[in-house]
Amino acid sequence: MEPAERFLLDRLAYLQCAMSLLGFVLLRLWRSCYGRYVSPGSAFRVPARAAWALQELPSLAVPLWVCTVTAAERLHRAPNRILLAMFLVHYAQRSLIFPFLIRGGKPMPLYTFALAFMFCGYNGYLQSRYLSQYAVYADDWVTDPRFLVGFCLWLIGMLVNIHSDHILRNLRRPGETGYKIPRGGLFEYVTAANYFGEVVEWCGYGLASWSVQGGAFAFFTACILFTRAQQHHQWYLEKFEDYPKFRKIIIPFLF
Numbered sequence: 209m210e211p212a213e214r215f216l217l218d219r220l221a222y223l224q225c226a227m228s229l230l231g232f233v234l235l236r237l238w239r240s241c242y243g244r245y246v247s248p249g250s251a252f253r254v255p256a257r258a259a260w261a262l263q264e265l266p267s268l269a270v271p272l273w274v275c276t277v278t279a280a281e282r283l284h285r286a287p288n289r290i291l292l293a294m295f296l297v298h299y300a301q302r303s304l305i306f307p308f309l310i311r312g313g314k315p316m317p318l319y320t321f322a323l324a325f326m327f328c329g330y331n332g333y334l335q336s337r338y339l340s341q342y343a344v345y346a347d348d349w350v351t352d353p354r355f356l357v358g359f360c361l362w363l364i365g366m367l368v369n370i371h372s373d374h375i376l377r378n379l380r381r382p383g384e385t386g387y388k389i390p391r392g393g394l395f396e397y398v399t400a401a402n403y404f405g406e407v408v409e410w411c412g413y414g415l416a417s418w419s420v421q422g423g424a425f426a427f428f429t430a431c432i433l434f435t436r437a438q439q440h441h442q443w444y445l446e447k448f449e450d451y452p453k454f455r456k457i458i459i460p461f462l463f
């Protein structure tokens with residue numbers, strides 16, 4: 209049974225890479241459709257706070273279930289614990305804190321909500337089952353440069369992501385729903401500073417975990433957020449005449 213599940217986890221990671229490429233292509237063709245792009249006439253929509261809290265929850269609940277109900281034989285090892293904690297800290301913030309801070313967020317189309325919910329269950333299972341049962345690290349992995357650099361990138365990325373989301377949130381006074389030009393932090397350099405933080409965060413996690421599973425999630429995040437960042441950038445340039453032209457899309461000074 210165990211070799212079969214190990215094989216399955218590798219296949220699920222490769223499938224996630226394929227889904228990333230497909231998502232990248234489809235989002236370039238049809239564009240992302242939640243937030244500012246949601247069509248006001250669409251019938252089935254979930255309020256923003258409920259949508260974010262519920263759709264991201266499987267990434268927290270599934271790993272907690274996996275760790276309590278299954279053998280989780282590798283969870284007593286420090287590298288496995290730390291890596292799983294990195295994943296859980298992000299999703300505790302994303303599903304239990306972030307939704308309740310949203311100001312004037314647009315309702316989420318039902319199908320976007322459903323896709324995000326399924327992805328979070330899928331990825332929650334993939335990362336947590338791999339780390340708790342199968343990932344084998346040397347005792348000194350936590351002092352390996354790949355782990356140390358990856359951990360620092362994860363931490364810096366998460367702080368940039370949270371700080372940038374904070375800047376976006378504070379563009380609106382309570383009750384407002386419109387859009388303004390973001391200023392401060394990494395928004396001085398890129399349009400999508402929050403996405404830049406998120407991509408750096410999961411690249412750091414992928415590096416620290418040194419696994420197909422961690423790398424697949426980093427790749428997925430980059431593919432999805434690069435396309436949405438590009439869409440945001442174009443939208444700002446069209447909406448605001450005084451939008452700073454020197455700002456890059458998502459990577460400071462580069463792209």
Ligand SMILES: NC(=O)c1ccc[n+]([C@@H]2O[C@H](COP(=O)([O-])OP(=O)(O)OC[C@H]3O[C@@H](n4cnc5c(N)ncnc54)[C@H](OP(=O)(O)O)[C@@H]3O)[C@@H](O)[C@H]2O)c1
Nearest residue numbers: 243244310312313314376379386387388402403406429432
């Ligand atoms: N790992 C992944 O694959 C993944 C995928 C998607 C998102 N995420 C993360 O989830 C978080 C939210 O993503 P998102 O796509 O909703 O981000 P977003 O489009 O930048 O919007 C974030 C929030 O800020 C508001 N906002 C954005 N720009 C604004 C402006 N110029 N003026 C006023 N308010 C503004 C939005 O309101 P409206 O709702 O009214 O637009 C929304 O409530 C981010 O941290 C992102 O990194 C991760």
